[in-house]
Amino acid sequence: MTSQLDTLNRWVDDVARLTQPDSIHWCDGSDAENRALIAQMERDGTLIALNPETHPNCWLHRSHPSDVARVEHLTLVCTKNKEDAGPNNHWMEPAEAHAKIDALFAGCMRGRTLYVVPYCMGPIDSPIARCGVEITDSPYVVANMRIMTRMGAPALARIERESAEAAARGEQPAFVKGLHSIGELDPEKRFIMHFPEELTIKSIGSGYGGNALLGKKCHALRIGSFQAKSEGWLAEHMLIVGIENPQGETHYVAAAFPSACGKTNLSMLIPPEGYRAKGWKVWTIGDDICWMTPGEDGRLWAINPEAGYFGVAPGTSKSTNPNALATIQRDTIYTNVAVTADNQPWWEGLPGTPVTDWQGRPYDPKNGPAAHPNSRFTVSARQCPSWSAQAEAAQGVPISAIVFGGRRPSLVPLVFEARDWAHGVLVGAAMGSETTAAATGAVGVLRRDSMAMKPFCGYNYGDYFAHWLSFDRPGAQLPKIFHVNWFRKGADGKFLWPGFGDNLRVLEWIIDRCKGEAGAQDTPIGFVPGKRDLHLEGLDLDDQALDTLLGVDAAGWNAELADIGRYLDSFGARAPAALKAEQRRVADALARDEAPVRKAVAG
Ligand SMILES: Nc1nc2c(ncn2[C@@H]2O[C@H](COP(=O)(O)OP(=O)(O)OP(=O)(O)O)[C@@H](O)[C@H]2O)c(=O)[nH]1
Ligand SMILES: O=C([O-])CC(=O)C(=O)O
């Protein structure tokens, strides 16, 4: 046995001694194992079978009503120095944190089975991929991890191989250790703790996705971003989508939007009718997380570390996201959706009517929406009609453009392009968005959410901005950086831009800008398309709406830049000087020019 498996065995033994399970099960990821787990969960009521005629092999899980979203106030980053976690994270001293959470883990698995879940984030043969092992007492978590990651025997084999290599170099084993228990599902006894310096995660008291499927936000983003900083790559909250034009060229775009702001939708977009007729195609690589690393050619190459989608159900429909709807007709776990009289899953946005709400009560509109606003589906990525075989490419796909975006009902135009990398990093750092139901707390409050990583960056944001800036170096062939806003509202409170499939019109401009083939207006906030630079044929958009969508309001942007300056200052000495200089450059350009001059530029 290799030293790394010794480490793994010792850790499993230590955890078993602490948590006192009745039995231990090492997951191999096989169909037989999955079937047995599902049957057991059906017997004990954890899963409810849905209509097998309309939704074969689909299951409903109802979580505890107090456990329906990520809990940011209970999510901690425990670095030795508080400053290394930064003001963007909740922090606890590691020894104190271990003591506090271990006391909750003591004896918590009595009467339960401890599952050992080896997994790989990314294609199993990819040098960009990384492995982890989650210990959990929740069979629901095991079934979800099997869909969301490459779980089981192949991952354990990779851990074993990497172990031997690490030992030969005299290094410590490098897999991430994640310990999870649903505990008592008591919000008072709930913590999601990260120890990035120890490659360790400890999560107790929640069975909800982002808190409990430790490969996802905990490993692939919080621990991943910390590893990426020291190893020279980027772990980001981004979708990856391939856009194939009628000439057969495919350009890959990575886009960071905060939770419940449209990543899954954009990654599976169906081109508008006119585009489809000309031969445009859209290919899905990933819908939530992107790991990017500079290749030998200087470009950024990206993999999706996940193997499935944990997507927002409400709003998913034939008109908004037909690909997602087609994906989730079979072999899907639904969490906290409503059901119809004939036992089909239901949520707001679908036709038909629910009879039972997400808590299992007879549906009554007085109780609020039938499906929880953060109800989700878990499904294998391969079931998506737009799934790209490039999602399995070991070297990843080359990224042409990086797109940032958020829910901005006012001020921020439909799309603009940063002048260069440093400006793009400022645009990402300055991202703001209205909060959503993906985390507990008030919804619809505007907050800064740099690179959509506010809940997920495992270290000080100031250092993270510096890490982003560091990619601009000799030989780099970096993607261009853009910002989009699908959520601009008119005076009537309605969205001005149709969104969804029509977002391809914006992606087309973005790709054409990358190729030097589209015009733009040069403004102090960056390059904004003029009305004639976008292809808007067939859209029902009046001139006034378009003026608003593509306008730059100088007074509003002056105030915005001042606020961005204060935000950067909140990171103190860790905020990179180069980023502050960039903020001053844009602020000065705006101040010089009350009504920004727009100069048309060719592509
Ligand atoms: N108006 C408008 N709404 C959109 C658009 N794209 C997505 N949405 C809505 O935004 C909500 C969330 O969309 P998702 O694509 O699931 O968001 P996500 O970023 O993948 O969310 P997470 O899984 O939480 O990270 C859904 O209700 C969508 O209907 C768009 O272009 N315009
Ligand atoms: O992490 C989760 O629970 C779901 C998700 O994708 C997000 O909130 O961004």
Ligand SMILES: [Mn+2]
């Ligand atoms: Mn997400």
